[in-house]
Amino acid sequence: MAERAAGSPGRSRRSWKDMGAERRTAAVTEGFGGTRPRLAVVSSVLPFPRTSGQAQRVHYTLQAARERFEVAYVTVAPKDQTDEVSRRLREFCDESVVLPSLWPGQGREAPLRRLRGAAYVARTGLKPSNYVIGRVELSPERLRGVLETRRFDCALFEYWHASESVRVFRDKGIPCVLDMHNILWRSYARQLEALRMVPAWLRRWAVERYRRREEEAWRRFDRVIAINREEERYAAETLQPGRVFYAPMGVELRAWPYSWAPAEPKRVAYYGGLGGAQNVRTALRCAQAIMPEIWKSQPAAELWLVGSNPPEELRRLAADSRIKVTGFVENVRELLRTMSVVLCPWSGRYGFRSRVVELLALGVPAVATADAVDGMELEPGQGIRVAEGDVGLARAALELLDDARLARATSAAGRRRVEELFDFDHTYGRLMREITSWLRTAKEVAA
Template sequence: MIVVTSFSSQKIADKPTLAVLSHVLPFPRHSGQEQRVYYTLRAARLRFRVVFITSVSSHDVSSVEERLSDHCDQCIVSASPYSHSTWSRLRHSGMASLFSLRTGLKKSNYVIGKIDFHPGFVETILSKHTFDCVLYEYWHAADSTMIFRQQGVPCVLDMHDILWNSYERLLAGYRWMPASLKRFRIMQYQAEEKAAWGKFDAIVAINRDEYETVAKYVPATTRLFYAPMGSDVKGIWQYSRQSYSTPQFAFYGGLGSKVNQACASRCVNSIMPNIWKEYPQAEIWLVGSNPPESIRALGADPRVKVTGYIDDVRSLLSTMVAVLCPWEGRYGFRSRLIEVMGLGVPVVASPDAAAGMDLEPNQGILFGATDQELGELAKQLIADPAFAEQISFSAHRQVYHKFSIENTYGRWMEELAGWLTTRRGQQNS
């Protein structure tokens, strides 16, 4: 079942039509990927007629269709074959496992690329609709680009990040897996991801380092865009830092993630003890949805607060001395750092946490190479209020100028529209 719904009466001739093919929805905006899709659509609609193409459970088609009315001009919502029945789920789950064993890819690659957005599905869509460009969120469905490109429709990939880096981090946690097998699986994944890049006419990187990496592996004819994760620093994330009586620090990020769980644990077990030596009353707040029992157990110390999901997280974060981020791994983009810096909350982080993000050190973000150094920087913010205020103002100033919606997603859509105009001109000449 495929449901097509138009929300705008705007004529196609008014603006070029951009199709956004995505298994990630622009709501409820709890995750970084949902935030990115939301802001991408918001910026795109200023320059394009936006058609959002997605696949969801058959039970969710109507509700998703209704919610998409605020985010696009037309939606094409397909009921995923994966969820048609219990038998269908079992059959596809088994096939996804075999696919994963054979290719080294994840099961999600199979579900998205071989079931939900397979080339036949795209061919059906293209037989009834006309697009000027197609934007893919993630590369999982790269095989379907051939259908669009055969019709002269350019395909653009928003990478979100280089996925083999996060896959490597995932496998590192599998203690049962031999090191040789881990290396082989990562090599398989790298090969598949690099091959997928070659199937797109343009690629969007969110991280400066990852932009340089992609440039090494794609043809010179591939257009590369740099579009970091922006935030509404002029609106909901505007400066609002508040004074405090009890020194409070926070780790901020979804706690369903193994990586974030490790960071949160380091904050409690390795960074805060240094702070507690001089400020025993200081608190650490672990702010994020879906904390597992291992994280909730840290709350046995009354100075450790585990919140779970919070609706009005800005009001809480605004009271913090700083947000701690002892991240490991030079990949991706920590959009949560941009949000808290927008509020004027200083960030104390490892160098990896902001690698490739174009954040100037000491301008709202302080870097420490070890947990000991991070603790010392955190204590300095308590001991020197004037220094803390300076860092607070510079935090907001830096992200206001670099990471507003206009300077990130807005600039990207302006560049995309210009590239498409130039491309059409060259093809017509």
Template sequence: MGEIMFLAHRIPFPPDRGDKIRSHHVLKGLARLAPVHVASFADDEQDYRFESDLAALAKSYRLVDRRKPLPLAGIEALASARPLSLTAFHDRRLQRYVREVLSRHPVDVIYVFSGQMAQYVPAGFRGRVVADLVDVDSAKFAAYAAKSTGFRAWMERREGRLMRAVEARIVGSSDVTLLISEAEVRLLRSRLSDTAASASKICAMGNGIDSAGFDPVRVSPEPRMLEKRAPRLIFTGQMDYAPNVEAVTRAMDRIMPLVRKFCPDATLHVVGRNPPPSLQARSGRDGIEVWGRVEDIRPWLSAADIALVPLELARGVQNKVLEAMAMQLPVVLSPEAATGIDACDGRDFLVAGSDADLADAVISLVRDPKREKRVASAARDWIVAHAGWDTALAKLPDYLGFGGRSLSDAA
């Protein structure tokens, strides 16, 4: 067994957002199996605070700032007939680093995390390629386009069409293609030709959760949130991500007014980095609190009474749901947010589709504190039993071609 090259579109530290949580734990798993060389981007100066963590885990690494402005990446994409997703993450510094590592080290496997990074796999590489697409980006852009208008809708349709072709090429050139759930596997196969879909190895590798770290017994509630009126509902996530903004807007405009008819003191707490001005302007009114970026999400979850996750567009497995369940918080969520989580509706969480049904589910928990406690306890029990990272990554050695190895043996 040789060494591994890990290509990630964001530094896998800290594990504080969906993609970085997955890449963080995958990287740790890879490092337990073989020496790993990491090529990755930093989004901002805060990311460089964690460079020492990356250095401690990797045999070598190259971390570069993603400094290309989005308008410039868009112009390059239009001029080159390439997807914006690729031009935005194209960097000659990373290209050089990958070439140098492959020329000097016995790299047998390249692990591609996210489709944007497949462009760094050299055409002549003779080792094994594992492409972790996480979810089907082309379908996501098509869904965005359906909800947009004008030039933005045209660009998103274009991105979806071009990324569909990119995904087909990635599948064709990879030994294994991974997605986050069986639903995403089926979706990707449906978007490939019959020949490609049947000839390719496409597998689901789900997300996990650190149930020991996300343990309510170990966490003190955030005092600033405890000062607000109860019941306290919470939504967490990257708040410059369009589906999260859409979900929170839905909660503010359509769900919370129904909840507050029954519970006038109910408050909604939006916790996550980079909330847009449209959300910030709502903070402090009608029971809404927008907190922005926090260092640790766990105290905020600990201070909440119910997690509300009314996503209308969701791909893969929602880490925000797993985290809330691990923190023994009852979760009310849409069917889209429940995708890929094989917990039991009505026991481990409450799934509802319409605004009225989501509000009714919240109200049912408030009315019945004993039921609220039962759902919260069942959520935590399900996470501990089914959602650990060792379980999620159990087949990782096989995907890498490291037959006969296991992460537990390598620990």
């Protein structure tokens, strides 16, 4: 039987899905010599387990990138774990490059390396993690070795700690993009505010040194990615508008279906990883300052502290039978959907509260400070109520607890807003389309 020629009726037997995939592949490879462009993702953060916002963002970034790029993931792991990490990464990328960790080293090398790290911190005003990642684990010398036998069309760095290695890619004509995750000098300022024993002038000086170093690092990249609208504005002013992509934290709507079903007695929650100092302080504020105001009107209401790694000072709160401290929850969606309202009394205008987006996707109303939702394009009534101060936050929560109609309207509006702004395609999918288009245009101009 003769073979069918291309374009003959035999092609119609293929599924529309297959034909659509071919069209997408053709669109992606156009301008790249008929092959998928190669993307190196340089990161000390792994896409698993997805228990933190940063790991979640890396996970979704890789998922979107693989639709348009051939992805190589460059990271580090302890020497006895490199094979296992490499094996697990195969699910997320086309090639894994797992460098054995060099920190802190062995024998006499370890104290010397720690001493050099301390000197670096004192000289630059940066953190130990900047030295460990940028000068040791993902140093220019190590990444130069990665590039010896590999070709890439673009490099994407998660966080700016390894920014000195950008020059290695630049030397080979490879454009570099930075996912800022958030403006780190702002989170550093918030951390220093807790150190009341340190004079205010010294805290300001330390933050200013860190800010200058961070913004100097941004300038090494061809483009940066901002995580919220306010940080996009700031980065555009610091660099220039054409050098900033915008990609907020998104969610897979199928994984976070609208399913709000508030339980009785009414449940008020705080949701977030409970191992960090900021979240611990915020959870304590909910228990010790906001809930007492709510209990005046709703004495049976429960407070649920939902998150992994709660320290003992939070676990002790469960001595009050109305307070539940969950620790890690395997299927957190099933628990969250039973909450009447979730509190987010965050302080500090930086980053992105991805947990708020997850809550709104489920339909759970949230009460937040203006800081918590700064730059997220969420307005009062769109799944959230905005208030300030312990009494103000408690009153806003009580309005939702006492008015079922208001709570239902807030719930539905929140889900609609997430569908408009934060689904996977509007966030990570759009980012990868924009990066591909930018690379293609740059190649055309260079040609």
